[in-house]
Amino acid sequence: MRLTIIGFGIVGQSFAKLILDRASELYSVYGVNPRIVACVDTKGVAISPGGLDLRRLLDIKKTKGTVGGYDPEGYKIREGSIAEQIDCEVMLELTPTNLQNGEPGISNIVAAMRSGKHVITVNKGPLALAFPSLMELADYNNVMLRFSGTVGGGTPILEFAKKCLKGDKITSFKGILNGTTNYILTKMEEGLAFETALKDAQNRGIAEALPHLDTDGYDAAAKVSIVANWVMGMKKTICDVDRIGIAGVTLKDIEEARKRHNAIKLIGVAEQKKLSVKPTEVSKMDPICVNGTLNAVTFSSEHSGQQTIIGRGAGGVETASSVLRDLIEIKNTIYEI
Numbered sequence: 001m002r003l004t005i006i007g008f009g010i011v012g013q014s015f016a017k018l019i020l021d022r023a024s025e026l027y028s029v030y031g032v033n034p035r036i037v038a039c040v041d042t043k044g045v046a047i048s049p050g051g052l053d054l055r056r057l058l059d060i061k062k063t064k065g066t067v068g069g070y071d072p073e074g075y076k077i078r079e080g081s082i083a084e085q086i087d088c089e090v091m092l093e094l095t096p097t098n099l100q101n102g103e104p105g106i107s108n109i110v111a112a113m114r115s116g117k118h119v120i121t122v123n124k125g126p127l128a129l130a131f132p133s134l135m136e137l138a139d140y141n142n143v144m145l146r147f148s149g150t151v152g153g154g155t156p157i158l159e160f161a162k163k164c165l166k167g168d169k170i171t172s173f174k175g176i177l178n179g180t181t182n183y184i185l186t187k188m189e190e191g192l193a194f195e196t197a198l199k200d201a202q203n204r205g206i207a208e209a210l211p212h213l214d215t216d217g218y219d220a221a222a223k224v225s226i227v228a229n230w231v232m233g234m235k236k237t238i239c240d241v242d243r244i245g246i247a248g249v250t251l252k253d254i255e256e257a258r259k260r261h262n263a264i265k266l267i268g269v270a271e272q273k274k275l276s277v278k279p280t281e282v283s284k285m286d287p288i289c290v291n292g293t294l295n296a297v298t299f300s301s302e303h304s305g306q307q308t309i310i311g312r313g314a315g316g317v318e319t320a321s322s323v324l325r326d327l328i329e330i331k332n333t334i335y336e337i
């Protein structure tokens with residue numbers, strides 16, 4: 001399968017390393033032989049119709065800071081979108097999340113699907129802002145749009161709900177969908193003030209470059225809207241999520257909750273067509289009451305009752321593994337047709 005990667009940062013490079021390490025197993029176990037034919041970052045593009053040498057690509061990105069150094073002559077592309085111009089089966093859209101207008105992700109995804117390519121993205125922006133229309137466009141063009149890594153990083157929250165609970169009807173879900181705020185609240189439980197806990201998260205590299213995206217609940221709200229669309233068939237965007245962040249949570253609130261054997265967590269909820277993200281008191285006995293950077297979501301369904309899935313919500317290699325899962329699913333679906 002020929003792939004184009006747009007965005008070669010933490011997730012993109014982790015994905016390239018993953019397929020390098022697991023090439024023979026991917027072929028022998030899953031029948032997948034991924035060839036990256038083009039790779040794009042902000043400063044350049046590397047193209048090889050026969051497949052890029054991934055070791056060299058990673059090395060050039062490391063030493064030159066851009067994949068553009070792969071071909072010393074430089075590669076001339078026509079005006080317009082690379083997502084349209086490159087001949088491949090699947091485009092991986094791995095650019096930064098932009099929750100204001102979804103760009104450059106939306107344009108890349110639309111251009112790829114319009115030119116008949118399947119798309120895998122880990123970028124929450126396009127889906128949080130335009131899920132229903134992107135899915136319609138995928139159907140219209142008879143291509144697949146997959147996005148497991150947008151929620152839960154490597155933890156298969158979306159697949160769990162969509163596949164393991166197939167045939168059942170999910171009536172609501174609630175959970176912790178942002179590891180950074182969960183880390184900050186966990187540190188506050190240990191006695192650190194909000195600002196100190198946030199600094200600690202930043203020093204450990206687990207906060208977004210713009211920390212308010214986490215602390216004001218935008219990231220969690222984006223994920224709530226994606227899960228609600230995908231597993232409950234709602235047609236909502238991030239703008240429909242009633243959102244309160246954690247900046248107003250005090251050490252006193254946390255202490256009061258502790259006396260009641262509860263903890264304060266940033267909980268996303270979808271219930272009766274309403275979506276919200278708010279600091280909420282949760283019993284320490286509740287399975288979603290996890291600590292540190294963990295994510296946890298409980299799905300309530302008509303017949304199977306409540307099921308909870310817990311796991312690490314981010315990380316380069318974890319998220320790259322979700323891209324690989326989506327790729328295997330696309331390959332399996334193509335060959336079923």
Ligand SMILES: NC(=O)c1ccc[n+]([C@@H]2O[C@H](COP(=O)([O-])OP(=O)(O)OC[C@H]3O[C@@H](n4cnc5c(N)ncnc54)[C@H](OP(=O)(O)O)[C@@H]3O)[C@@H](O)[C@H]2O)c1
Pocket residue numbers: 006007008009010011012040041042043065066094095096097104122123124149150153313314315316319
């Ligand atoms: N890291 C995680 O743990 C994680 C987990 C779940 C989801 N995600 C999502 O995954 C996506 C990628 O995350 P990341 O951590 O890999 O980010 P990153 O390290 O910042 O990498 C982003 C990449 O996109 C490239 N890029 C930016 N704008 C571009 C444009 N207009 N055209 C082409 N390339 C462009 C950047 O180029 P340069 O290299 O030239 O700057 C960089 O290579 C984000 O949407 C993020 O929210 C990440």
